[in-house]
Amino acid sequence: MKEVLWLISNSLRSIIKDKKRLFTYLFVPLIGILIGIAAYGNTGPTTMYAGVVNHDNGKIAKDTVKFISGINNVKVTNIDSSKVRDQIASGKLDCVIILDSGFSKSVMNGDPDHIEIVSIKGASITGFVKSYVNNYLSNVASLNKAAGGDQAAFQQMYDQYKASSFKLEGHSLKDTSKNNDITGQTIGFLIMIMLSSAGGLSEIIIREKENRTYLRLMSSPINSRIYVFSNVVVNMIIMFVQILITLTVMTKVFHISPGVSFWTMVGVLLIFALAGVGLSLVITSFASTTASAGAMQNLIMTPTCLLAGCFWPVEIMPKTMQKIAEFLPQRWLLDTITQLQKGHTLSSLSMNISILFAFAMAFFMIAIYKFSRGNNVRNFI
Amino acid sequence: MNVLEINNLTKKFSDFIAVDNMSLTIKEGEIFGFLGSNGAGKSTTINMVAGLLRSNEGEIKILGKNIANHSKFAKRNIGIVPQDLAIYEDLTAFENVRFFAGLYGLRGAELKDRVEEALKFVGLVDKQKSLPKNFSGGMKRRLNIACAIAHKPKLIIMDEPTVGIDPQSRNYILNSVRQLNEMGCTVIYTSHYMEEVEEICSRIAIVDHGKIIAEGTKEQLKAIITDTKDIWVDVKSNENLEENVIKEINGVNTVQVEDNVVKINSQAEVSNLNKIIQYFINRNIEIRSLEEQAPNLETVFLTLTGRNLRD
Numbered sequence: 001m002k003e004v005l006w007l008i009s010n011s012l013r014s015i016i017k018d019k020k021r022l023f024t025y026l027f028v029p030l031i032g033i034l035i036g037i038a039a040y041g042n043t044g045p046t047t048m049y050a051g052v053v054n055h056d057n058g059k060i061a062k063d064t065v066k067f068i069s070g071i072n073n074v075k076v077t078n079i080d081s082s083k084v085r086d087q088i089a090s091g092k093l094d095c096v097i098i099l100d101s102g103f104s105k106s107v108m109n110g111d112p113d114h115i116e117i118v119s120i121k122g123a124s125i126t127g128f129v130k131s132y133v134n135n136y137l138s139n140v141a142s143l144n145k146a147a148g149g150d151q152a153a154f155q156q157m158y159d160q161y162k163a164s165s166f167k168l169e170g171h172s173l174k175d176t177s178k179n180n181d182i183t184g185q186t187i188g189f190l191i192m193i194m195l196s197s198a199g200g201l202s203e204i205i206i207r208e209k210e211n212r213t214y215l216r217l218m219s220s221p222i223n224s225r226i227y228v229f230s231n232v233v234v235n236m237i238i239m240f241v242q243i244l245i246t247l248t249v250m251t252k253v254f255h256i257s258p259g260v261s262f263w264t265m266v267g268v269l270l271i272f273a274l275a276g277v278g279l280s281l282v283i284t285s286f287a288s289t290t291a292s293a294g295a296m297q298n299l300i301m302t303p304t305c306l307l308a309g310c311f312w313p314v315e316i317m318p319k320t321m322q323k324i325a326e327f328l329p330q331r332w333l334l335d336t337i338t339q340l341q342k343g344h345t346l347s348s349l350s351m352n353i354s355i356l357f358a359f360a361m362a363f364f365m366i367a368i369y370k371f372s373r374g375n376n377v378r379n380f381i
Numbered sequence: 382m383n384v385l386e387i388n389n390l391t392k393k394f395s396d397f398i399a400v401d402n403m404s405l406t407i408k409e410g411e412i413f414g415f416l417g418s419n420g421a422g423k424s425t426t427i428n429m430v431a432g433l434l435r436s437n438e439g440e441i442k443i444l445g446k447n448i449a450n451h452s453k454f455a456k457r458n459i460g461i462v463p464q465d466l467a468i469y470e471d472l473t474a475f476e477n478v479r480f481f482a483g484l485y486g487l488r489g490a491e492l493k494d495r496v497e498e499a500l501k502f503v504g505l506v507d508k509q510k511s512l513p514k515n516f517s518g519g520m521k522r523r524l525n526i527a528c529a530i531a532h533k534p535k536l537i538i539m540d541e542p543t544v545g546i547d548p549q550s551r552n553y554i555l556n557s558v559r560q561l562n563e564m565g566c567t568v569i570y571t572s573h574y575m576e577e578v579e580e581i582c583s584r585i586a587i588v589d590h591g592k593i594i595a596e597g598t599k600e601q602l603k604a605i606i607t608d609t610k611d612i613w614v615d616v617k618s619n620e621n622l623e624e625n626v627i628k629e630i631n632g633v634n635t636v637q638v639e640d641n642v643v644k645i646n647s648q649a650e651v652s653n654l655n656k657i658i659q660y661f662i663n664r665n666i667e668i669r670s671l672e673e674q675a676p677n678l679e680t681v682f683l684t685l686t687g688r689n690l691r692d
Contacts, residue, residue: 014469221485
């Protein structure tokens with residue numbers, strides 16, 4: 001135990017002394033938060049710019065334009081029909097509502113027609129305007145139906161409809177989706193950095209062999225098991241600090257709630273960290289030089305992070321890719337966090353946690369098997 | 382007391398036998414020279430003694446205890462100075478020695494004292510706060526030694542400790558070996574420089590193909606080859622020289638040409654000097670000087686193994 005503590009304390013001292021390495025290990029994960037905020041932080045109310053071409057001079061048409069102008073976050077501009085194409089194509093207007101001649105009459109007849117919405121931004125824009133306009137026009141048409149063709153009665157009901165007041169009670173709902181998205185992005189980036197750190201720290205074993213210091217270490221009273229174990233502990237300490245810093249900055253500095261309790265998040269990430277260390281040891285056990293270890297890391301870690309959905313939602317990928325992602329520990333970590341954000345308890349996610357543990361154990365077993373085989377000492381003496 | 386005892390040691394790498402049924406005993410207070418060309422089995426033997434490799438057969442005892450059962454005890458009593466530098470370039474000289482000494486359980490004031498003592502011994506006290514990357518080759522070699530001796534081992538294994546360094550550092554290291562020995566350390570010393578081994582070692586073993594083919598003091602080893610003599614012929618040019626033709630002269634064992642010196646090993650009782658001189662005259666090869674050499678370890682090695690130590 002004394003030897004393990006000696007090795008750990010010296011490794012940590014060496015990391016702390018190397019400011020560049022320390023910065024990379026501890027502060028690069030914070031970039032994930034900034035990326036998350038840049039990608040998802042700007043989802044507040046936006047203004048929609050709508051153009052109106054009114055070829056109908058009827059009262060209903062004028063009132064419809066007035067109604068659209070009154071919708072929150074919609075800015076209406078009257079334009080000439082010749083400019084519709086240019087304004088839409090240049091993106092100055094999100095959509096244009098064209099009221100053709102006969103529009104008011106068609107509404108009065110109970111069958112609204114001669115209205116057209118032009119947009120190149122799809123249903124996300126037209127759907128919003130359509131639902132408001134449809135609602136308004138169907139109310140007007142209903143009034144006309146109720147009046148039974150009596151123009152005076154319709155006018156009276158219509159005026160009352162416009163003047164009537166509604167009692168509106170507003171309840172604010174907390175939009176957690178934005179925070180969850182930022183958390184997902186931050187954790188995705190943190191996963192990548194954690195794996196990279198684990199790879200870098202395990203690579204030290206190969207560097208020791210290349211520098212022959214491993215020979216001197218092994219000729220002292222410590223053995224390879226103690227040495228690898230101390231490396232794992234150092235790895236876990238560094239990743240624990242990485243997790244703490246990232247989550248603290250995310251919650252305390254940027255006030256982004258991950259939707260999961262702080263320590264639950266730390267615990268889940270630490271289980272993943274164990275799997276990450278295991279994976280890096282597997283790579284180290286198969287690589288013979290630091291160059292080959294680096295290449296193997298890039299070859300394994302980056303694609304698996306992309307596949308697992310560290311940088312974008314896994315749902316946008318083809319089904320086959322999603323199936324492959326289920327064989328990756330990163331996917332199980334992200335899924336665990338998503339489920340926790342949805343309100344599941346940790347105990348109900350025991351399957352996810354067990355699978356993450358199983359990944360860690362499998363990686364360690366492979367690494368131990370590989371380390372214990374062959375006369376590797378010949379390669380570095 | 383036997384510091385090291387090797388009995389019937391064998392190490393195989395697949396079909397290749399690196400160490401073949403080797404037995405050896407090194408007593409306390411000896412400086413033991415281990416001679417052998419590359420691939421002879423020296424390093425494999427040393428690595429097994431240092432606990433870095435497991436043998437296939439045989440046993441190794443350090444201070445009477447089998448290392449298979451007393452690995453920690455054995456390692457605590459051994460200090461290894463590897464052929465390649467085994468130091469951290471990003472740690473200062475003091476931190477390097479401190480780290481390695483700490484692996485042997487030393488802590489606190491005792492650790493600090495031992496580190497300073499080791500650095501003083503190798504003459505690096507003034508440089509203890511410097512990084513090895515700023516050191517000369519000789520200074521790095523000395524730091525390599527300091528890392529191996531701070532825990533005061535009983536047995537120090539030095540594998541080619543003077544490779545690639547200046548004569549001044551080499552002398553410093555050779556004196557250090559003597560001093561360590563005077564302080565009670567037993568030393569196993571391997572080197573490609575025969576004169577070093579001859580100068581400092583009290584007993585020498587010659588290893589070839591994984592076996593010890595000769596063992597004893599340098600006088601005992603030289604006595605093995607009293608039946609041969611060395612004739613060195615310094616010639617103006619070796620252009621027309623044919624080694625095989627010289628070898629055919631009665632009594633000649635081996636012929637080697639190094640620059641313009643023809644080194645001929647011949648049976649002592651055969652009188653063939655005239656024939657040898659005649660060969661050079663016949664070939665119009667001008668002789669600048671000719672001398673008969675007293676036997677040395679180089680000759681012994683060459684005679685026993687059929688090749689030079691550096692082959």
